[in-house]
Amino acid sequence: MKKLIIINGPNLNLLGKREPEIYGSLSFTEFLDEIKAQYNDISIDYFQSNVEGEIINKLHEVGFNHDGIVLNAAAYTHTSVGIGDAVAAIETPVVEVHISNTFDREEFRHQSYVAPHAKGVIVGFGLQSYELAIQSFIKK
Ligand code: DQA
DSSP states (O other): OOEEEEEEOTTGGGTTTSOHHHHOSSOHHHHHHHHHHHTTTSEEEEEEOSOHHHHHHHHHHHTTTOSEEEEEOGGGGGTOHHHHHHHHHOSSOEEEEESSOGGGSOGGGGOOSSGGGSSEEEESSTTHHHHHHHHHHHOO
């Protein structure tokens, strides 16, 4: 069985409550339950942290024993050399995702420290961005 993990960065624990006009009104746990039911032939772990170092530790922990990582580093995408370096350091391929179209927003959201080390980037499809990333790991 393929082993994937979704890693969410800061403030994404508030999905459903946080700026619903940008991020939608579904909580991530509700969405995850749906996705797990739909893709029941793969294992999908989940980790969320608001703390940069905890995200780096998780990338190290899963980065040599999972088949794929779906990473929404949220605001740290645009600031964290450390998370970018961690993505470069691990073996498991990482797909960077964003719910909103970061290129249609403030200039500071156009920069990503993750993207140069990612297998690919999926931006702007709402929560479906995560599903597209999962499909990228299972579709040949
Ligand atoms: C985000 C986009 C980031 O710019 C922002 O800081 C987030 C969420 C997204 O999924 O659209 O927290 O990563």
